[in-house]
Structure formats: C-alpha cells, structure tokens
Amino acid sequence: MDDDFTEFRGIAERMADAARDVTLRHFRTELRIDSKRSDFDPVTAADREAEAAMRAILAETRPDDGILGEEAATVAGTSRWTWVLDPIDGTRAFISGMPTWGVLIALCDAGGPRLGLIDQPFTGERFAGGPGVAAWTRGDAARALGVRGTTELAEATILTTFPEVGTEAEAAAFHRVARACRLTRYGMDCYAYALLAAGHVDLVIEAGLQAYDICAPIAVIEAAGGIVTDWQGGPAHDGGTALAAATPELHAAAMDLLNG
Incomplete structure (x- = not known):
C-alpha cells in the first residue's frame, strides 16, 4: 500500500x-x-x-x-x-x-x-x-485542471504575494519580469498557484519560501501541465525562490529576465 x-x-x-x-x-x-x-x-x-x-x-x-x-x-x-x-x-x-x-x-x-x-x-x-x-x-x-497555453510574456498575467517579493535584488528581478507582462496582481498567497493550475493566470514568482509553502502547489501545477522550479531552473520543493509557469516558453523567458 x-x-x-x-x-x-x-x-x-x-x-x-x-x-x-x-x-x-x-x-x-x-x-x-x-x-x-x-x-x-x-x-x-x-x-x-x-x-x-x-x-x-x-x-x-x-x-x-x-x-x-x-x-x-x-x-x-x-x-x-x-x-x-x-x-x-x-x-x-x-x-x-x-x-x-x-x-x-x-x-x-x-x-x-x-x-x-x-x-x-x-x-x-x-x-x-x-x-x-x-x-x-x-x-x-x-x-x-489544466494550465493555459500562453507563450509570450506580453500576453501573460503574473502574480506574487508581496510587491517587495524578497530581498531588494529579488524584488528588482521580479519587477523586470512583471514589466514585460500584460497584467500584474498581488496578495493571493497559495491561491495564485491554484489559479495558474486552473488556467486563469500564467506566472507566479515568489521568494523567501519555506518547503511547506511550495510543495503542494508544485504537485498541483505539475499535474495540470505546468512547470515549477527555482529561479535557476532547479528543484523548488525545499523552499527559497519559485518560478511557476504555464508553459516552457514562458518559464524560459521569465527565467532569463530574473537572472538578467
């Protein structure tokens, strides 16, 4: 069993x-x-x-x-x-x-x-x-559940919980991505990840996470066809930073800006 x-x-x-x-x-x-x-x-x-x-x-x-x-x-x-x-x-x-x-x-x-x-x-x-x-x-x-097929940042909706995101450097990185997106919303906590899995938004980017903040969202988003990594493309389940995206194309574009 x-x-x-x-x-x-x-x-x-x-x-x-x-x-x-x-x-x-x-x-x-x-x-x-x-x-x-x-x-x-x-x-x-x-x-x-x-x-x-x-x-x-x-x-x-x-x-x-x-x-x-x-x-x-x-x-x-x-x-x-x-x-x-x-x-x-x-x-x-x-x-x-x-x-x-x-x-x-x-x-x-x-x-x-x-x-x-x-x-x-x-x-x-x-x-x-x-x-x-x-x-x-x-x-x-x-x-x-199923993520939507957005591939361009200019057509994407991005969410995070706090406008300040994490450190000053992490906040600056987030806002580089947000400026490239069509719409930015704040304050949703774990609901943001659920909305991504349900096909209503395209990106969730956060920092300063603990494992208990991100493990469940990873499983839900991956089952819905999305992708979740840290900001360098590695596993995110131990906490730290998280980049959740509906498509590989959005993920790659956001990661480039995060590390720019």
Whole structure:
C-alpha cells in the first residue's frame, strides 16, 4: 500500500476537511494574534489547531510517515514518505478577513512532491494534483485542471504575494519580469498557484519560501501541465525562490529576465 495514491488522496482529503472545519470556525472572529518574529510573522490558534487536527489523522492512518509542518516539530518517519503541511497559508490574509488564504497538504518522497492539495475553505474550492488526478472541486461540482497555453510574456498575467517579493535584488528581478507582462496582481498567497493550475493566470514568482509553502502547489501545477522550479531552473520543493509557469516558453523567458 506504500504507493496507493487513492489511499493517500483519501487521507489528504480527510486532513483538508478537518483543517477546513477548524479554520472556518475561527475565521473573521476576534483572535489573539501572536508573532513568531520581531518583524511580525503572525500565528493564531487557528493555525495551531488546524495543524494539530491534521497530525492527529496522520497518527491514526500513517504513523510511520514523516511530517514537516509550519507550527509543530518535524517528525522523522521510518517510511519513504513525508507529509508537508501548512495549516493556513496566508495568515496575514486570514487575520485581515480576506478570503484568499488556504490549507496546503503535500506528500513527498526524496525526489519531491508526489501529491498535493490546495484547499480554499472560505470559497469551498479544492485543487488536487498527483498521479491520476488534476481536479478542481467545489461541493458536488468538479472539473479537470489544466494550465493555459500562453507563450509570450506580453500576453501573460503574473502574480506574487508581496510587491517587495524578497530581498531588494529579488524584488528588482521580479519587477523586470512583471514589466514585460500584460497584467500584474498581488496578495493571493497559495491561491495564485491554484489559479495558474486552473488556467486563469500564467506566472507566479515568489521568494523567501519555506518547503511547506511550495510543495503542494508544485504537485498541483505539475499535474495540470505546468512547470515549477527555482529561479535557476532547479528543484523548488525545499523552499527559497519559485518560478511557476504555464508553459516552457514562458518559464524560459521569465527565467532569463530574473537572472538578467
């Protein structure tokens, strides 16, 4: 059963449902907001409780697997698999009452993500990608995911979460690409990657990422036919920089400008 992706997806769906219940119970309520760092990196009870709910499901169903999550200690498993969890990707949006935050769940082996879910609790949308699946669902509605075929930067829509992106040099690199694109939008957190997989936008470029920020989006976008690397064209699943593109042509053009 170690490569039964039907089983794995079922477990991921259970975790997403559990995290959805927790986060929606807290969303747009009066919450205590703590900071993990002096420069304000917010965390709430919703983050901690949602991750705890997901970890409880893994303890029951996959006790030999590793866990890498944002809010609790890493668990070193004895199987080949590690679950990578972000209970609320976009806590800044969450505490501001914005609906674009999400729950990220990925299943990884030594080579990177193999299965991913991007769940948007408030909109009720779920984006899944992995072996045999590239799907958007919302309640009983479902359709296949698929990136669009844009090949020219001049026709592309590009997204990132923060206008400042990362370091000053990384921000300058992003804006070189953005100036070549038709439309630039900000502030979507993991929803940006979901929109790329669904064929609504063409590029997502970010920096300063952790593994739990990007593993699930990689699996979803790759299942939808897109490409995700770091800014040098290497693997992005350990965090750092990410360049997600709908087509190889867009990816190559954006990477040239990022490194220009």
